[in-house]
Amino acid sequence: RAVNANEVYIGMFRPDASTKPLWFGNMKRYKIGNDFGLADANGNPAVETLHGFLAPCTTSWWTSDSGKYWTDFIETPPPTSLCTPAAGNLFDPYSDSPDGPKVEKGSVAEVIRKGNNPGSAPTWTLNRTLYTNGFVTFNAANSGMADTDVDFVRGLNVDATGAYLTYQYDPADPTKTTTVRPTVHGDVVHSRPTAVNYPSGQTVIYYGANDGTLRAVDSVAGKELWAYVAPEFYSTLPRLRQDSPLVSYSFVNPLSISPPPIPKNYYFDGAIGVYQNSDSSKVWVYPTMRRGGRMVYALDVTTPSAPMLKWKVGCPDLTDDTNCTTGLTRDAQTHRGGRRRLRQLRGRFAQRGL
Numbered sequence: 001r002a003v004n005a006n007e008v009y010i011g012m013f014r015p016d017a018s019t020k021p022l023w024f025g026n027m028k029r030y031k032i033g034n035d036f037g038l039a040d041a042n043g044n045p046a047v048e049t050l051h052g053f054l055a056p057c058t059t060s061w062w063t064s065d066s067g068k069y070w071t072d073f074i075e076t077p078p079p080t081s082l083c084t085p086a087a088g089n090l091f092d093p094y095s096d097s098p099d100g101p102k103v104e105k106g107s108v109a110e111v112i113r114k115g116n117n118p119g120s121a122p123t124w125t126l127n128r129t130l131y132t133n134g135f136v137t138f139n140a141a142n143s144g145m146a147d148t149d150v151d152f153v154r155g156l157n158v159d160a161t162g163a164y165l166t167y168q169y170d171p172a173d174p175t176k177t178t179t180v181r182p183t184v185h186g187d188v189v190h191s192r193p194t195a196v197n198y199p200s201g202q203t204v205i206y207y208g209a210n211d212g213t214l215r216a217v218d219s220v221a222g223k224e225l226w227a228y229v230a231p232e233f234y235s236t237l238p239r240l241r242q243d244s245p246l247v248s249y250s251f252v253n254p255l256s257i258s259p260p261p262i263p264k265n266y267y268f269d270g271a272i273g274v275y276q277n278s279d280s281s282k283v284w285v286y287p288t289m290r291r292g293g294r295m296v297y298a299l300d301v302t303t304p305s306a307p308m309l310k311w312k313v314g315c316p317d318l319t320d321d322t323n324c325t326t327g328l329t330r331d332a333q334t335h336r337g338g339r340r341r342l343r344q345l346r347g348r349f350a351q352r353g354l
Contacts, residue, residue, distance in 0.1 A: 002205075004195035006032040007219065009205055011188025014103040017076040019246045021239055021264060025187035025209050027217065028099070028107040029061035054101040056082035062118065062222025063106030066096040069113075070105070071171045073182050079104060108215075109185035111222045112155065113178070118221040124169060124178040126155050129226040130213070134309050138229050145234055152241040153212055153229060157181035160242045186211025186240075186267075190290050194272040195219065196301065199280050204304045206285050208268025212237045214287050214297075216304060225305060232293050232316045236265040266292035284310060293318060 001010045012026045030046050033039030038046040040058045048055045070079035071094045081093040083100055091097065099106030115123035130138035130153070138154070140147045152158040156179050157165040170176035191208035198204070203219035213227035229237075239245070248254060248261035270288030277283075283302045289295055295314035301307050315324040 002193045002195055003032070004197070004203060004219075007195070007203075008032060008038060009193035009195065009207075009219075011191060011193055011207055011209075012103045013187030013189050013210075015187075016247075019249060019252060019261065020243045021245070021247050022183055022243050023187035023210065024104040024183060025185050025211070026103050026105075026107050026109045027185075027188055027193055027205065027207055027209075027215070029219065029222070056084070056100040057098050058100050059098040060107050062108065062111055063097045063099050064110070064114075065091065066110060066114070066169070068092050068094045068171055069096060069169045070094040070182075072168055075104075104182065104185075108217055108222055108224060112184050112224055113180050113182065116224055118223050124176075124180065126180050128155055128224060130154055130229060131226060131307070132229045133231045135228070135307055143229070143231070143234055145237065149238045149241055152181075153237055155180050155184040158241055160244065185209060186213070189266070190269045190271075191287075192271060194274060194285065196274060196276065196283060196285070196304075198283070198304065202304065204301070206272055206287070206301070208270070208272070208287055208289075208292075210265070210267050210269060210292070211240060212267045214268045216301070216307070226307060228299075228307070230268070230293070230295065230297070232289075232295055233267050239265060266290065268292060294324075 001008055008030045010028050012028060014024045016023055030038050030040055033045065040046040041061045041063065042059055046054055046058045073079055079094065079102060081098060081100060083098050085091060096105045096110045111118050112128065115125050116127040117123060132138040132143055136142050138150065140150050143150060148158050148162040157167055159165055166177040166179055167182060168174060168177050186209035188207060188209050193205045193207040196204050196206065204225065205217045205219055208214050212229050212233045215227045216225040217223065218225060245259040246257060246261040247264045252261050254260040268287050268289055269292040270290035273286035275282065275284045281302065285299050285301055287297050295312055295316060297312045298310040299307050300310050313325040313328055315321055
């Protein structure tokens with residue numbers, strides 16, 4: 001989690017119950033209440049005191065009623081609300097609100113599913129700005145990836161066979177369908193949301209998700225401003241659309257499964273450093289990859305709607321030192337126990353504002 005004034009931002013994830021590689025994720029906002037506990041968008045206590053988890057009737061920021069959206073989505077556990085409504089406070093258990101402890105419901109994920117246009121009537125269409133390699137448009141031509149894989153990363157509902165699907169978000173009306181997939185937001189495991197306050201009064205939250213993206217989200221409306229896909233991730237992203245091979249765990253017998261399970265892929269899964277000078281004429285963020293890779297990026301986000309790549313250093317491959325930045329081959333190696341010297345370098349970069 002990250003705290004900015006009295007705002008609390010929490011990255012969320014839920015492993016797939018069938019050990020598939022595509023996990024649900026989200027980024028949710030709460031606040032510090034009057035009793036210094038976590039409060040939801042309605043000012044109610046957000047956490048159950050008994051076990052410390054989010055309460056079933058909690059509603060995070062940016063979350064709104066979505067009717068019966070989750071009715072036709074099959075998952076384990078089912079996407080029904082666990083909230084028992086107070087008298088006169090009716091809601092559909094398949095709505096996004098209240099989202100409670102359900103990772104997939106509400107917040108940034110819901111905003112994107114509804115058209116990424118908070119404050120307006122939902123369009124239920126894909127409306128995202130994705131960049132890649134030096135902040136050019138993320139597409140098949142600029143990435144070399146197949147159209148189906150690019151479209152899946154962008155958020156379209158493309159299945160493992162490459163078929164483009166629609167999702168009926170209102171089971172009572174067959175005309176109400178969307179091409180945006182319910183799983184549009186990947187898991188946020190180790191990346192900690194980082195808040196940057198701008199002189200204009202805008203606050204932007206930067207964080208990585210394990211769907212290949214570094215995301216920038218407006219703190220007031222929950223609108224995703226843009227997302228960045230690093231070239232180092234191109235080769236493993238098709239696995240998310242195919243939802244195969246399964247993730248290898250100690251309790252899974254690899255000899256009984258074809259193709260054999262392999263470790264989960266991570267992406268911008270590390271911490272994010274920030275350099276911001278006194279007048280905010282220079283605002284730079286430094287996303288890292290942790291288990292997702294051996295690169296450190298430096299992005300100029302002085303104008304949050306117009307990000308630029310300053311530089312990147314490290315090694316583009318997890319398994320060898322080919323094409324490493326000169327002088328960083330040794331430091332960029334992944335050491336036993338998952339420790340990387342690049343994490344130390346990242347700290348020095350952020351402190352010196354390079």
